[in-house]
Amino acid sequence: MASNLSVVNDGDSFSYTESEFLYYRFYVPDVQAALGYILPVVADALRHIPSWIVDDDTHRIYLTGGKNVAERSDVMKKTVFALRDTRKFDILSRWRNETFPVYGPQKEILFHLERSACPLFGVVTYGVHAVAFVPPQTESEELKIWVSRRAKTKQTYGGMLDCTAAGGVSSGETSLETLVKECQEEASLSPDYVWKHATAGGIVTHFYVRDKRAGGEAGFLQPEGQYVYDIPLPPHIICKNQDGEVDEFFLWTAVEIRRALINREFKPNSALVMLDFLIRHGVLTPENEPDYIEIVSRLHRRLSFPLR
Amino acid sequence: MASNLSVVNDGDSFSYTESEFLYYRFYVPDVQAALGYILPVVADALRHIPSWIVDDDTHRIYLTGGKNVAERSDVMKKTVFALRDTRKFDILSRWRNETFPVYGPQKEILFHLERSACPLFGVVTYGVHAVAFVPPQTESEELKIWVSRRAKTKQTYGGMLDCTAAGGVSSGETSLETLVKECQEEASLSPDYVWKHATAGGIVTHFYVRDKRAGGEAGFLQPEGQYVYDIPLPPHIICKNQDGEVDEFFLWTAVEIRRALINREFKPNSALVMLDFLIRHGVLTPENEPDYIEIVSRLHRRLSFPLR
Incomplete structure (x- = not known):
């Protein structure tokens, strides 16, 4: 069983033994x-x-x-x-x-x-990530998850995989407002549906050292909190993009998601949110993920700055 | 809205600024x-x-x-x-x-x-905690959770509230084996049912400084990992105790659980697991829990010892 710890290392890349003279x-x-x-x-x-x-x-x-x-x-x-x-x-x-x-x-x-x-x-910023999923309809079916591929033309992480919808929580917005807006723009999910069915599932906190794919120079420090929301969808609701920021959507099984995670096809912070989803939904377990405890802790890093 | 941070402080009571000369x-x-x-x-x-x-x-x-x-x-x-x-x-x-x-x-x-x-x-020990719950049966119904009251005769935390079932993971046991055993002994849930329907939901990690209620002297250090499992139950399955370790079971709404948490009726580590459940199920949210981010991080403390 391949560990996902290296996936976590990508998105939570700042050292835990903080050397105060590097910054x-x-x-x-x-x-x-x-x-x-x-x-x-x-x-x-x-x-x-x-x-x-x-x-x-x-x-x-x-x-x-x-x-x-x-x-x-x-x-x-x-x-x-x-x-x-x-x-x-x-x-x-x-x-x-x-x-x-x-x-x-x-x-x-x-x-x-x-x-x-x-x-x-190096200040803390906040985002929301929505994971829309289709629960199994029969006993023999599996959970499937709506994954998006970022437009190749995007300045940051072009062509990489994302959760269903995501965005930064701007000044004056609540996380729920950002969620509803991004789900509509990026995945065409109606605000009514999202208000009614989205469920908060926690917050992924991590400390990212920017790499080249983030755009601009590497090395800047980004402590982040990603509010995570689960959105169960019936099979007839199809995610499709409206704002040109997504090239395509896939409805994937957990096995397909795990393969893409290990292959580093996900944007680093989206990979953390996806791992958190797989853990909360019992797909990644103490039995099949050798670094389960370390990963669960790392996805909820305690940031040493004031938080919202 | 009352914060649950003080509840977390009870179960995750070891300082984050570790003073190396106290131990x-x-x-x-x-x-x-x-x-x-x-x-x-x-x-x-x-x-x-x-x-x-x-x-x-x-x-x-x-x-x-x-x-x-x-x-x-x-x-x-x-x-x-x-x-x-x-x-x-x-x-x-x-x-x-x-x-x-x-x-x-x-x-x-x-x-x-x-x-x-x-x-x-002061070595790390591991437990499992099961939260059995009855999902809403109609749109107007609420989720309800099976809570147990520890026998007043128990040497530790007598009379306090617990999740549905819990126990330490002994030498030679897997967390799933402990789960199945404890669910049967403490709540009369059949091993078949638990194997089939229990879902891993992560692990709560925390660092507890023992207090008097734990039995024996206060002050000893207990870094712990609690594997958490969700068990959805249909309304006709009733939790009842077999081994004399539980005085009574309650099927409570989230409001009742939250009141008992704030009133410190739960055993400290069971309180952490219950908070984690309420967060993962969207009962505690960024909107109704003022210390949401701090609490989510604290429930998944990174322990600085080797882990299983």
Whole structure:
């Protein structure tokens, strides 16, 4: 039995023995907790931008301006523009014009940050992943799962496999709202159906070190939470794409999914969500997955930053 | 909405900022990894027992004898008898005459250890927990869960609530075998039914600091893995106890379960398993549980010891 631990290593790639001198911890005024890890190449760029203090002795970086959400968001925005103007960061050429909220220790929003810039500051971001599946209709049938193949033209992970639908939870959205929107756009599932039948199944938390397939340079740090939702579908509801982000859909058995996972055909964070689904539904078991305990823990990594 | 984080704190009570001088790390020959944490009171007793080296500089304790499973198990057994003879440890008065396997880094069994002595060495132990539930029979019905109340005469956690059935995975048993046995003894569920309908749903891992209700002295360290199994039941199958370990069964709604959790009526590790069930089944959600992310991570703690 092949272990799926190497699949987990792809999506949860940041070391568990955190070496504090490989990066800087990111702080904002009046908040005790570090909000993320910043690489030295970004620290060097921040030295030249007003409102930032880079302390090489403590390996800490402080944002100095901003008394409230609006002010902090504004100074972060100016910082990201200044970083973009340096043309040193490919990652910022993939501008999204969409912001993600960054939270403090009381789950308060500290500021909103342009999505493409989040990995520069190593802050936690959140997504939703929906797994639509057709339960067995008879005793001899198997569960089947709707898997999508990302458009080859997508800037990130083009042509790789995904769950049924997924997306980032932007500023002002709840995870359920993101879920409903993405299920409609990516898989043509009606909002009514999703509201009624989608079930929360937990959250996959992991710490990803970006690789080349993510677009832009490798190495930036991305702690992430993926809210997972299960959507049982009757056989007559067919997933089809509306927004051009998906090339095709497959209705696959667990065996087909497991083969694709081991072959690394899934986008790294979607692979983690799919493993979690297979574990929660009793497909991967202590009997057939040799690294069961390690995998279940790794899919729910405790992130050492404030969370929403 | 009341948070369940305090319920998690009860069962996952060992600090996440491990202070290495509050305990000793436990090593056996030829194995690099620490197998558990030993309290100073046990270290002091081990100083007087052959085959043990207590190093106060490194806060490490070494078992020196034993080249194979049989030899190591034998020296551990002699050690436990010697500890019992000191009459210093109440915990050993609850002798089980049942052993748990202790694993090394390649998932090899290193030795078998009397169950009641495991907390003295802080080694990881494993259990199974079954949650039997009756799915809603109509659209207006709710999921109901079979909950048991432990016999008031039980030495540990007498009178507290449990999942449907649970037990430790002893030496030589698989988790599925333990599941089937406990479901029969504790809830009268037939082995055939359990083999056919029980579904693995993951594993809850946590690090428990024993309190008085566990029997014996408080403070010993218990890293644990609880294999969780879901068992859907039709309304006509009734759980009833056979072995005298359960006083009564209840078929409760999620609301009743949540009230009992918040009121601390569940045994601490059963409470964690019940929270995990409620999360996997979409009862506790990001919308109604303010500490959702922290709780999901804590229920799947990454233990820093070799695991099975």
